[in-house]
Amino acid sequence: MHVARFRERGIQIIRSLSLTCPRRLPSSFAYSSSSRPVAASEKMFKKALQDHPGSGTRPLHQTDLLRANVTAHSKPQPQQQSGGVKRKIEVGESSLGSLHNAVYFDENDFDDDLDLDEPQPLIAPSVAGSTISKTVTYPSLDTLSRIGQSVYGNENPTEVNYPDLPPISQEAAAPPSSMVLPWSSSPPSHFQPPAKKPRTLPWTKEEEEPRQEKKKSFVTPKRSRPTEPWNKSESTIKAEQKELRQEYKKTQKVDAKSKAQDSKIATVFLSDEQRAVLEAVVDRGKSMFFTGSAGTGKSVLMREIIAKLRNTYRKEPDRIAVTASTGLAACNIGGVTLHSFAGIGLGKEPVPELVKKIKKNQKARNRWLRTKVLVVDEVSMVDGDLFDKLEEIARRIRNNGRPFGGIQLVVTGDFFQLPPVPDGGNREAKFAFAAASWTTCIQHTVLLTNIFRQRDPEFADMLNEMRLGKITPRTIEAFRRLSRPLDVKDQIEATELFPTRAEVDGANSARMGRLSGEIMKFNAVDSGTIQDPQHRDRLLANCMAPPVIQLKKGAQVMLIKNMENSLVNGSIGKVVAFMSEDYFDSYKENDTNFTNDATASDDEQAHRARKKLKPMGYKEAPASMARKWPLVSFLQPDGSERHLLCQPETWKIELPNGEVQAQRQQVPLILAWALSIHKAQGQTLQRVKVDLGRVFEKGQAYVALSRAVSQEGLQVTRFEPRKVMVHPKVVEFYCNLITITEVNKPKLSSALNPDDFDDEDF
Numbered sequence: 021m022h023v024a025r026f027r028e029r030g031i032q033i034i035r036s037l038s039l040t041c042p043r044r045l046p047s048s049f050a051y052s053s054s055s056r057p058v059a060a061s062e063k064m065f066k067k068a069l070q071d072h073p074g075s076g077t078r079p080l081h082q083t084d085l086l087r088a089n090v091t092a093h094s095k096p097q098p099q100q101q102s103g104g105v106k107r108k109i110e111v112g113e114s115s116l117g118s119l120h121n122a123v124y125f126d127e128n129d130f131d132d133d134l135d136l137d138e139p140q141p142l143i144a145p146s147v148a149g150s151t152i153s154k155t156v157t158y159p160s161l162d163t164l165s166r167i168g169q170s171v172y173g174n175e176n177p178t179e180v181n182y183p184d185l186p187p188i189s190q191e192a193a194a195p196p197s198s199m200v201l202p203w204s205s206s207p208p209s210h211f212q213p214p215a216k217k218p219r220t221l222p223w224t225k226e227e228e229e230p231r232q233e234k235k236k237s238f239v240t241p242k243r244s245r246p247t248e249p250w251n252k253s254e255s256t257i258k259a260e261q262k263e264l265r266q267e268y269k270k271t272q273k274v275d276a277k278s279k280a281q282d283s284k285i286a287t288v289f290l291s292d293e294q295r296a297v298l299e300a301v302v303d304r305g306k307s308m309f310f311t312g313s314a315g316t317g318k319s320v321l322m323r324e325i326i327a328k329l330r331n332t333y334r335k336e337p338d339r340i341a342v343t344a345s346t347g348l349a350a351c352n353i354g355g356v357t358l359h360s361f362a363g364i365g366l367g368k369e370p371v372p373e374l375v376k377k378i379k380k381n382q383k384a385r386n387r388w389l390r391t392k393v394l395v396v397d398e399v400s401m402v403d404g405d406l407f408d409k410l411e412e413i414a415r416r417i418r419n420n421g422r423p424f425g426g427i428q429l430v431v432t433g434d435f436f437q438l439p440p441v442p443d444g445g446n447r448e449a450k451f452a453f454a455a456a457s458w459t460t461c462i463q464h465t466v467l468l469t470n471i472f473r474q475r476d477p478e479f480a481d482m483l484n485e486m487r488l489g490k491i492t493p494r495t496i497e498a499f500r501r502l503s504r505p506l507d508v509k510d511q512i513e514a515t516e517l518f519p520t521r522a523e524v525d526g527a528n529s530a531r532m533g534r535l536s537g538e539i540m541k542f543n544a545v546d547s548g549t550i551q552d553p554q555h556r557d558r559l560l561a562n563c564m565a566p567p568v569i570q571l572k573k574g575a576q577v578m579l580i581k582n583m584e585n586s587l588v589n590g591s592i593g594k595v596v597a598f599m600s601e602d603y604f605d606s607y608k609e610n611d612t613n614f615t616n617d618a619t620a621s622d623d624e625q626a627h628r629a630r631k632k633l634k635p636m637g638y639k640e641a642p643a644s645m646a647r648k649w650p651l652v653s654f655l656q657p658d659g660s661e662r663h664l665l666c667q668p669e670t671w672k673i674e675l676p677n678g679e680v681q682a683q684r685q686q687v688p689l690i691l692a693w694a695l696s697i698h699k700a701q702g703q704t705l706q707r708v709k710v711d712l713g714r715v716f717e718k719g720q721a722y723v724a725l726s727r728a729v730s731q732e733g734l735q736v737t738r739f740e741p742r743k744v745m746v747h748p749k750v751v752e753f754y755c756n757l758i759t760i761t762e763v764n765k766p767k768l769s770s771a772l773n774p775d776d777f778d779d780e781d782f
């Protein structure tokens with residue numbers, strides 16, 4: 021229904037602010053793809069063979085390179101490639117890891133490259149190129165499979181001293197956070213012995229179930245049995261690292277398997293404007309920036325684009341580089357930071373030095389050479405100077421004078437949200453759109469306008485006013501009215517958002533302290549190809565999943581992985597028990613045997629439950645298998661509960677070639693009484709409480725408030741219009757966007773006229 025409503029509100033596609041076509045470039049940019057890189061690669065290869073005559077590889081001939089070019093050009097979006105990379109793929113054994121060992125490149129081998137490959141100084145592409153004015157036509161709606169891959173990691177026993185059985189007494193959790201469980205709600209049939217049939221997943225039959233059956237449902241994601249111990253020996257770790265280096269190959273094999281898992285995520289029907297972007301990127305290979313208010317489905321669209329691109333390049337996964345401005349954003353989309361992709365460290369040095377640095381690093385150099393599509397998420401936090409540096413690096417390393425060295429850019433974000441982090445100096449943040457090369461690299465800019473997160477148009481308009489920094493007195497009043505406490509009828513409290521981590525930690529530990537009951541500690545298992553523990557820890561510091569999480573029964577938690585259509589990243593719930601997977605299976609089938617008895621202790625209840633279950637065929641798992649995991653009750657928008665046994669999931673920091681630099685296995689939960697605004701960016705929350713008193717950054721107030729789905733679910737305290745800070749350059753950028761395209765002029769130009777931003781209302 022809301023789709024129809026949004027259609028009424030109109031679709032506005034903005035066709036580029038100054039759309040510069042890279043086709044007509046100065047002749048110095050029309051670099052021919054063939055001779056120099058080929059010569060360079062052959063020389064390097066010969067040198068490698070001389071240095072390591074026993075490597076047993078055959079030399080690469082011109083025909084190989086020709087064939088490589090033909091292969092590359094037969095792809096849907098052909099781009100010029102340096103022959104230097106094909107050498108690495110086609111020589112020697114099939115595995116990239118073993119090839120790396122066999123060909124033996126080390127840093128010094130590339131000293132020659134500096135002479136060979138250093139291109140003539142390239143002049144930045146002219147902005148005054150020809151202008152594309154391509155009309156985007158909308159396709160009809162279609163079913164698209166949604167991604168949101170859940171990767172089930174292996175489970176390993178920790179050293180945690182777990183209690184024997186799930187603590188289920190109501191007393192154990194101090195009011196008001198404890199949850200009253202509807203233990204006796206099951207029909208008598210649930211007293212029957214567990215059916216001896218293979219485990220089925222509740223969501224697959226959800227449609228057929230009568231409505232009342234939905235009241236409470238149990239979910240155990242399908243997962244493999246534990247295959248490796250929690251504590252690993254050194255040799256196991258080494259073997260695992262070797263395995264990870266070759267994982268990109270395995271990824272191919274398990275493709276079908278992971279697709280099956282994805283199917284539990286509901287299919288998303290992209291809106292017309294989302295589909296238009298998807299087609300322009302995937303089918304026509306356009307470099308695009310798509311933007312829009314919070315909740316317009318940018319992330320959903322980006323996930324869809326990545327899935328489609330990965331499918332297009334399924335035989336060469338390293339052609340797609342998935343990156344984001346910050347570690348947190350990168351971890352959320354399974355990519356790496358832009359810095360990490362580029363191999364530039366902090367990237368403070370001038371471009372020639374950075375180019376030398378990259379050329380000495382074979383892996384980084386290959387990434388630049390192999391990449392055909394560079395995805396950049398949360399671009400509002402990318403520094404403009406960094407963008408320019410990367411653009412020049414791309415041209416130099418790839419010996420290709422086209423914008424960004426001919427790499428297709430797929431960029432998203434909302435510049436009204438969090439800005440680039442200042443680099444410590446006095447320099448004011450420079451946005452990516454202010455980069456000299458921005459307009460040359462981005463062929464189309466699309467403004468998404470359908471807001472999905474807030475279905476109430478009045479609330480969506482209030483937030484849009486806030487986004488633009490132009491708040492009417494009526495909206496100010498409406499926000500001030502939201503200072504009342506939320507009317508909450510169940511056990512899930514509003515998540516408080518704070519600007520600083522210290523405030524978040526303080527709020528969460530205060531709430532944990534009020535709960536009685538045993539603390540359960542879950543340690544993450546980290547691994548990856550990066551062996552230096554400090555380096556790995558630095559990378560994983562940005563992971564949504566913490567290294568250690570302490571939980572108690574009654575703790576409010578947020579799910580940080582997409583599990584299936586109604587249990588997604590951002591779902592809020594309460595821990596109701598801790599139990600093993602086997603125990604959960606019995607619990608699922610016989611939940612009335614676990615009926616809550618306020619007078620009995622946890623141990624007594626568990627003993628009773630066991631006694632009842634024994635004659636029904638329940639066998640207690642051996643101690644090694646009996647690891648206990650948090651059982652979380654998630655409240656669904658329709659008021660029903662879903663119980664999920666939260667077993668460890670995997671987060672990866674993965675380079676485009678499939679190399680997993682670092683990975684973390686941890687239960688997919690974080691404490692959610694309080695959350696930092698930074699961590700909340702990108703989330704959709706049903707109940708939010710925001711105190712704007714300490715907000716200090718431009719865009720911060722907007723990010724915080726726009727997480728809410730409705731006014732009923734939002735409490736705002738200390739609302740002051742001056743807390744709603746908007747960067748004037750961002751306003752100007754979006755004004756130009758509208759002025760140039762003149763799409764939907766009457767509606768949007770009145771909302772975004774630059775003269776409106778004189779602060780008269782403040």
Ligand SMILES: Nc1ncnc2c1ncn2[C@@H]1O[C@H](COP(=O)(O)OP(=O)(O)OP(=O)(O)O)[C@@H](O)[C@H]1O
Pocket residue numbers: 288289290291294312313314315316317318319320321434472473701702703704726
């Ligand atoms: N085509 C669609 N159909 C239905 N729901 C959608 C669609 N696209 C997005 N949504 C839903 O809208 C909500 C917001 O989407 P998403 O997080 O992608 O927005 P966003 O633009 O990335 O927001 P933000 O700027 O805050 O990160 C999510 O709950 C998502 O599931």
Ligand SMILES: [Mg+2]
Pocket residue numbers: 318319320702
């Ligand atoms: Mg997003």
